[in-house]
Amino acid sequence: MAGARVRALNIPELLPAQTGETLHARVARSLRQAVTQGYWPEGSRLPGHRVLAAGLGVSRNTLVDALDQLQAEGYVTAQGRSGTRVSAALQPVSPVRHPPTLPLSAWATRALAGQEQDVGGDYVVDFRVGQPVPELYPEAAWTQALARRAGHGSADAQVLRDPLGPLDTRRALAAYLNAERGARVTPDMIMLTGGTQSALDALARVFLEPGRSSAIEAPTYPGAWAALAATGAQVVDVPVDAQGLDPVALPGQATLLYITPGCQYPTTVTLPFSRQRAVIDWAEQTGAFILEDDYAADLHHTGRPPTVMQGLLPDRVLLLGSFSKSLAPVTRSGFLVAPEAVTRVLAGTRPLTDRVPGVLDALALGDILASGAYSRHLRRARQTLRHRHTVLVDALDSAFPTWQITPARAGLHVYVCLPQDVTAGEVLAHAAGRGVAMSPAGATGRSQAVLMAFGHLEPHQIRDGVARLV
Numbered sequence: 001m002a003g004a005r006v007r008a009l010n011i012p013e014l015l016p017a018q019t020g021e022t023l024h025a026r027v028a029r030s031l032r033q034a035v036t037q038g039y040w041p042e043g044s045r046l047p048g049h050r051v052l053a054a055g056l057g058v059s060r061n062t063l064v065d066a067l068d069q070l071q072a073e074g075y076v077t078a079q080g081r082s083g084t085r086v087s088a089a090l091q092p093v094s095p096v097r098h099p100p101t102l103p104l105s106a107w108a109t110r111a112l113a114g115q116e117q118d119v120g121g122d123y124v125v126d127f128r129v130g131q132p133v134p135e136l137y138p139e140a141a142w143t144q145a146l147a148r149r150a151g152h153g154s155a156d157a158q159v160l161r162d163p164l165g166p167l168d169t170r171r172a173l174a175a176y177l178n179a180e181r182g183a184r185v186t187p188d189m190i191m192l193t194g195g196t197q198s199a200l201d202a203l204a205r206v207f208l209e210p211g212r213s214s215a216i217e218a219p220t221y222p223g224a225w226a227a228l229a230a231t232g233a234q235v236v237d238v239p240v241d242a243q244g245l246d247p248v249a250l251p252g253q254a255t256l257l258y259i260t261p262g263c264q265y266p267t268t269v270t271l272p273f274s275r276q277r278a279v280i281d282w283a284e285q286t287g288a289f290i291l292e293d294d295y296a297a298d299l300h301h302t303g304r305p306p307t308v309m310q311g312l313l314p315d316r317v318l319l320l321g322s323f324s325k326s327l328a329p330v331t332r333s334g335f336l337v338a339p340e341a342v343t344r345v346l347a348g349t350r351p352l353t354d355r356v357p358g359v360l361d362a363l364a365l366g367d368i369l370a371s372g373a374y375s376r377h378l379r380r381a382r383q384t385l386r387h388r389h390t391v392l393v394d395a396l397d398s399a400f401p402t403w404q405i406t407p408a409r410a411g412l413h414v415y416v417c418l419p420q421d422v423t424a425g426e427v428l429a430h431a432a433g434r435g436v437a438m439s440p441a442g443a444t445g446r447s448q449a450v451l452m453a454f455g456h457l458e459p460h461q462i463r464d465g466v467a468r469l470v
C-alpha cells in the first residue's frame with residue numbers, strides 16, 4: 001500500500017495463554033487476531049520490534065519468531081527498512097454471531113431421523129438388550145492372537161491394500177462357514193467388515209436409491225430398517241407371525257429383502273424350511289437379493305444352529321455375520337458373503353469409505369478361526385448362555401403365568417408377549433419404578449411385547465430382577 005497514510009498502531013493485549021501453548025505461539029495468536037479482527041487495518045505498519053516487544057512484555061527474539069510465523073502465513077509482509085506491514089489483501093473476519101446452518105444432504109437428514117434415542121438410566125437390574133457379555137469373549141486366545149499379529153512385518157503390503165480383507169482370514173472364515181453353517185462360500189465371496197451394520201450400509205448404498213424399494217420383516221432390527229430407509233428407497237413391511245416372516249405377504253417386487261431366518265429379531269423364532277423355500281422362490285421370480293442376517297449363529301445356546309439360507313441359493317442370498325458380540329467389547333468385526341459379482345463392486349466402492357477393514361483384528365480373527373480356538377471357546381460360552389436363559393424363562397413362567405414367553409434357542413434376549421390388558425409402556429414404567437430396565441419390542445409405545453436380555457446377567461441377578469417386577 002505504497003503512499004498510504006501510516007497511522008500509529010496501538011499494541012494489542014496478549015491473549016490469555018492456552019494449555020500447552022508456547023509463548024511465541026501465544027504472541028503469534030494475539031497478533032493474528034489483531035489483524036483478522038481489524039484492530040490493525042490492512043496495509044498499516046506495525047510498531048518497531050523493540051517497541052512492540054516491550055509493549056507485549058516479551059523478549060525481542062520471541063517477537064521476531066512470532067512475526068516470522070505470521071509472515072509465513074501471509075498475515076504480515078516484511079518490507080526491509082520500511083518495517084513490517086499488515087498484508088493488503090486481508091479482510092477483517094467478522095465474529096460469527098449465529099452458528100451456520102448445516103447444508104445436510106437428504107441422506108443425512110433421513111439417517112438422523114431414523115436414530116433411536118438412548119434413554120440411559122441407572123437400574124439395579126438391567127435387562128435391556130445390546131449389553132456386552134464377557135463370557136462370550138475368547139479372551140486368552142484373542143489377546144494371544146492380537147499380540148502375535150501386532151509385531152511389525154506381520155501384514156504385507158498386499159494385505160494393507162485388499163479392500164475385501166486379508167486373504168488368509170477369508171480362507172479361514174470360508175472354511176468355518178462351510179463346515180459350521182452349511183454355507184457355500186469361497187474366499188472371494190467374502191468381504192470382512194466392521195460389523196453387520198457396516199455391511200448393511202455398504203449394500204444399501206450400492207443397491208438402493210429413491211424410486212427403488214426394499215422389504216423387511218416387521219417387527220425387525222432397527223439398525224437394518226434405518227440403513228435401508230436412509231437411502232430414500234421405499235421400505236415395505238412384511239409381517240412376522242409365530243413362525244417368522246410370512247412369505248404370502250411379500251411385495252410384488254423389491255431390490256433387497258432383509259431377513260433374520262435363523263433367529264428372527266426380535267421374536268427369536270426360526271423360519272421353517274417351507275417358508276425359506278417360498279422366500280427363495282420369490283427372490284428368483286422377482287430378481288430380489290436376500291440379505292440374510294445370521295447375527296445369532298455364534299450365540300446359539302440350545303441345540304445346533306440351523307444352516308443358513310445362503311447355502312440354498314448362493315447367487316441371490318447374501319449372508320451377513322458379526323463377531324461384535326463374541327470377540328472383545330472393543331472390537332467391531334463382521335463379514336459379508338455375496339456372489340463374486342457383488343464383492344467385486346464392493347471392493348471398488350470401499351476405498352471411498354474405510355479403504356480396508358481393521359487389518360490387525362482381521363488377521364487375529366483368521367488365526368483363532370483356523371486354530372479352532374474360537375469354536376472351542378464358543379462351545380463353553382454357550383453352556384453359560386443356556387443356563388442363564390433357563391433361569392430367566394423359569395423365573396418368568398412362575399412369576400407371570402399370563403405372560404407369553406417365547407423360549408429362545410439363540411441370541412441374548414427373551415421375547416415376552418404381554419396380556420391384552422397391559423401395554424409395554426405400562427410394564428416398562430412399572431419395572432423402572434422398581435429399579436428394573438427392559439427394552440420395548442418395537443418403536444411404538446403401543447407395542448404389546450418387551451425384550452429381556454439375559455446373557456450378561458448372573459443367575460442371581462436374573463432371579464432378583466424378576467422378583468422385583470412382581
Ligand SMILES: Cc1ncc(COP(=O)(O)O)c(C=O)c1O
Pocket residue numbers: 130194195196197198221260265293295321322323324325333334
Ligand atoms: C439383528 C441384529 N443384527 C446384527 C447385529 C450386530 O450388528 P453389529 O455387527 O453391527 O454390531 C445385532 C446386534 O445386536 C442384531 O441384533
